[in-house]
Amino acid sequence: MQNWWNLKLREVKANKHSYVLLAPYMVLFALFTVLPVLVSVVLSFTYFNMLEFPRFVGWQNYTRLFLDDDVFLIAVKNTLLFAVITGPISYIACFVFAWIINELSPKLRAVMTLVFYAPSISGNVYFIWLMIFSGDRYGIANGILLKFGFILEPLQWLKTEDYILPIIILVQLWLSLGTGFLAFIAGLQTVDRTLYEAGAVDGVRNRWQELWFITLPSMRPQLMFGAVIQITTAFAVADVSIALAGFPSVNYAAETIVTHLIDFGTTRFEMGYASAIASVLFMIMVGSNLIVQKLLRRVGE
Amino acid sequence: MVVPLIYAVNNAFKPLDEIFMFPPTLFVRNPTMNNFIDLFGLLGNSWVPFSRYIFNTFFITGMGIIGHVLLASAAAYPLAKHKFPGKSFMFSIVVLSLMFTPAVTAIPNYMIMSWLGLIDTYWAVIIPAFAYSLGLYLMKQFMEQIPDVLLEAAKIDGASEYRIFWTIVMPNVKPAWLTLIILLFQILWGSDGNGFIYSEQLKSLHFAANQVVAGGIARAGAAAAVALILMSVPITLFVFSQSRIIETMATSGMKD
Numbered sequence A: 001m002q003n004w005w006n007l008k009l010r011e012v013k014a015n016k017h018s019y020v021l022l023a024p025y026m027v028l029f030a031l032f033t034v035l036p037v038l039v040s041v042v043l044s045f046t047y048f049n050m051l052e053f054p055r056f057v058g059w060q061n062y063t064r065l066f067l068d069d070d071v072f073l074i075a076v077k078n079t080l081l082f083a084v085i086t087g088p089i090s091y092i093a094c095f096v097f098a099w100i101i102n103e104l105s106p107k108l109r110a111v112m113t114l115v116f117y118a119p120s121i122s123g124n125v126y127f128i129w130l131m132i133f134s135g136d137r138y139g140i141a142n143g144i145l146l147k148f149g150f151i152l153e154p155l156q157w158l159k160t161e162d163y164i165l166p167i168i169i170l171v172q173l174w175l176s177l178g179t180g181f182l183a184f185i186a187g188l189q190t191v192d193r194t195l196y197e198a199g200a201v202d203g204v205r206n207r208w209q210e211l212w213f214i215t216l217p218s219m220r221p222q223l224m225f226g227a228v229i230q231i232t233t234a235f236a237v238a239d240v241s242i243a244l245a246g247f248p249s250v251n252y253a254a255e256t257i258v259t260h261l262i263d264f265g266t267t268r269f270e271m272g273y274a275s276a277i278a279s280v281l282f283m284i285m286v287g288s289n290l291i292v293q294k295l296l297r298r299v300g301e
Numbered sequence B: 001m002v003v004p005l006i007y008a009v010n011n012a013f014k015p016l017d018e019i020f021m022f023p024p025t026l027f028v029r030n031p032t033m034n035n036f037i038d039l040f041g042l043l044g045n046s047w048v049p050f051s052r053y054i055f056n057t058f059f060i061t062g063m064g065i066i067g068h069v070l071l072a073s074a075a076a077y078p079l080a081k082h083k084f085p086g087k088s089f090m091f092s093i094v095v096l097s098l099m100f101t102p103a104v105t106a107i108p109n110y111m112i113m114s115w116l117g118l119i120d121t122y123w124a125v126i127i128p129a130f131a132y133s134l135g136l137y138l139m140k141q142f143m144e145q146i147p148d149v150l151l152e153a154a155k156i157d158g159a160s161e162y163r164i165f166w167t168i169v170m171p172n173v174k175p176a177w178l179t180l181i182i183l184l185f186q187i188l189w190g191s192d193g194n195g196f197i198y199s200e201q202l203k204s205l206h207f208a209a210n211q212v213v214a215g216g217i218a219r220a221g222a223a224a225a226v227a228l229i230l231m232s233v234p235i236t237l238f239v240f241s242q243s244r245i246i247e248t249m250a251t252s253g254m255k256d
Helices: A002-014 A016-043 A060-068 A070-102 A106-121 A127-132 A140-147 A161-174 A179-190 A193-201 A207-218 A220-235 A239-245 A257-267 A271-296 B003-013 B034-044 B050-081 B087-097 B102-116 B123-130 B133-143 B148-156 B161-172 B174-189 B205-213 B216-249
Strands: none
Touching: A002 A016, A016 A271, A016 B050, A016 B087, A016 B102, A016 B123, A016 B133, A016 B161, A060 A070, A060 A271, A070 A106, A070 A161, A070 A179, A070 A220, A070 A257, A070 A271, A106 A179, A106 B003, A106 B216, A127 A140, A127 A239, A127 B003, A127 B216, A161 A239, A179 A207, A179 A220, A179 B216, A193 A207, A207 A220, A220 A271, A239 A257, A257 A271, A257 B102, A271 B102, B003 B034, B003 B216, B034 B050, B034 B205, B034 B216, B050 B087, B050 B123, B050 B133, B050 B161, B050 B174, B050 B205, B087 B133, B123 B174, B133 B174, B133 B216, B148 B161, B174 B216, B205 B216
């Protein structure tokens, strides 16, 4: 044992420069990412209002979340709905569009990449959608429907519970061709061309088999990376909801776990309770990421 | 996909009577610069000079990017090329952090910021950006493809690790720099202070833009103009750096 420690210590000393290079980043990373997660978990077991010292309350915040807080259950339902719909659709869309773009000539490919990527890079300009779905007849959506006589008076798109969720999903999908999409385009370009020839010899008959047996397994690393990015964004819907549906939204129709967290963290100052929400969100996000990672390892097997 | 963006661009050049026209049109008929003139008039009257908002956003974006590229590259080099105790542990924590959003850590972050005395300063936005984990991840993956021979040769010539990092590794990862720059630019350009900045004179361009939009119907024209200005900058940057970014993304994959 003594020996093992000495050995490790010598290894650490020999690699002093590695630690020196790592230190500035890692200190900040620990301070602003690792420590907050730990603090959040600890606080979730306390009552804390920022003024008094946190008081330990055991599992009370969690029982209140799941048993007494109806709005939280709406938030969970909405968040899961967003994630289940926008997660897979956006992931598949990222791949399909990347796959189509990959067949184009380099010039056209660059243009199409820009076209698809532009929404996600154009910043927080969701208010374009406010203009499209505005509640008067000057919004594009109402204007078209009125003009062709589908409706007789303008719809209050963002103030009607039934329309709010689909609109947010639409905008979220519009924004979702982001980093994962770029990773897929790049991944497709790195697939070894000789594999396709070898595949043809080995009896790959059509494009679908080629896709499943050669393309997908070759770019599995990018697929995993893309999945992490898409899943994480799919669970984090909040900005779009707040910008379009308001905060709080009509009858909490657009409440998500993150907006619920913002509500308790920045409006009501129930920090212990908000931390419990954050911890639940953390578990859901990391858990689903790890599960999907496991599934993706099987692609093409 | 681009239709909403085209609509946004056209709206910025529509005179008010066209913005409020029935039926609404996608394309502008009588383009005008009035919205921009209105916008600048509006901003000229703001309590804090508009140039101040521009400076704030540029300062935050610039400092954040420089710091992040330097720190993330320095950390990525040993993670990609050296072997030392704790390496795989550190990298797996960074990967794990890609799996949740900053919302999870918002509350403790505020407490840490206030403990460090950084509330209501630029640094509350800038310093956390230094430790953005996606940047480190992409940089590390990209550095792995630098041939070891190159590093060995320098080592035999007697170069220190720091020298190797600065003179050999850094020039070789330029595409990854650009990618990190774009990623950070996107985040910081659109930042409204993350709830850490209260003083009006420290607030960002994006915050000022939101103020214009909040003016409602009377400012619909100016709001469209501000949307166009805000979105055109990151899109232009991407146009010029696209091929480099794709090159970086080629190495972005997660290995088992």
